[in-house]
Amino acid sequence: MSKLSSEEQLLYQKTENLVKTKMPAFAGIYFRTNEESMSAGSIYGYAIDMVAFFEFMSSRMSYSVKDMSIKDFESVTDALIEDYLIASQTCCLGNRSIAAIRRRYAVLRSFYMFYYTQNLIDNIPILKVKQPKLVKQRNYMPSMEEKLQLLQFISEGTLPSTRASNYQKNTRKRDLAITLLLAGVGLKISECVMLNINDLHLDEGYIVVKSRNNNIVNISSSICIVLSQYLSERLGMIAEYGYDDALFLSLQRKRISQDCIEEFIKKYTTALFGESIKIAPKDLTLSYREDLFFDTKNIAFAADKCGCDPFTIFNIYKADILELQSNPVISNRL
Secondary structure, eight states, X not given: OOOOOHHHHHHHHHHHHHHHHHSOTTHHHHHHHHTXXXXXXXXXXXXXXXXXXXXXXXXXXXXXXXXXXXXXXXXXXXXXXXXXXXXXXXXXXXXXXXXXXXXXXXXXXXXXXXXXXXXXXXXXXXGGSOOOOSSOOOOOOOOHHHHHHHHHHHHHOOOSSHHHHHHHHHHHHHHHHHHHIIIIIOOOHHHHHTXXXXXXXXTTTEEEOTTSSSOEEEOOHHHHHHHHXXXXXXXXXXXXXXXXXXXXXXXXXXXXXXXXXXXXXXXXXXXXXXXXXXXXXXXXXXXXXXXXXXXXXXXXXXXHHHTSOHHHHHHHTHHHHHHHHTSHHHHTTO
């Protein structure tokens, strides 16, 4: 290494201190290997972002950061990575820019790719998570009436083009089931994608969402009926090899993708509302969370039902919570 300035030496020392005190033992391999190829400022920035990730994982797991193994790192689910990126954007320091969230995504992806190329892990869960788009998007919160209209249109309506309406005959029950899970249960799009047939327990009125700490998610009898109707259809399908367990299949008989769900929600909403109202799968999930929180005024309950941290709920609705806390009747429920 060429002669370093005092400022560079200080940054490398800070990086080394973060690696030793706030990261698992295996993290040091990454920083030692890349020390020659990265500037002092870059490697320190990477260290700060990875500290944030490991601290988030520690808050969601039963072990400390120092006890995290390379296998624990490999087994992190894509849903947890999505939660980390959301938590990064709504941290107590205020909303971060999309560019900052994209950087955190890129740093974490670099970490996973490094250990994969070193043959230390076989799985790269972050590849299942879409990189946040640079263009800031407005989260449209559909009203209850709009959600009911959407569900009714999926159930009974017809898409305008002949080709789309032909596809719709084969996907209507699937599309309705997925949309209900997004809008009526608050599942994330990735959670819908990863559902397997044996995750349904319709006689008992619940489904299993493996990525959540409390993986038992209760569902209403009306949603059970819709899932049962789709399941009867699904059990008659022959899936492609390797996708026999998948609950939701694409027309190619493979596990449905996030892109596919986003595309069919866009088709239905555009056909129903035109270009004036644009509803994405994420909007349906977030509207469920918002309705649940304001209906119950209970942070812990809303967090549990939505599969996220109470801290996340608090930061998103901080202004509303502070206002509610001034009401002595409601404050006891928060």
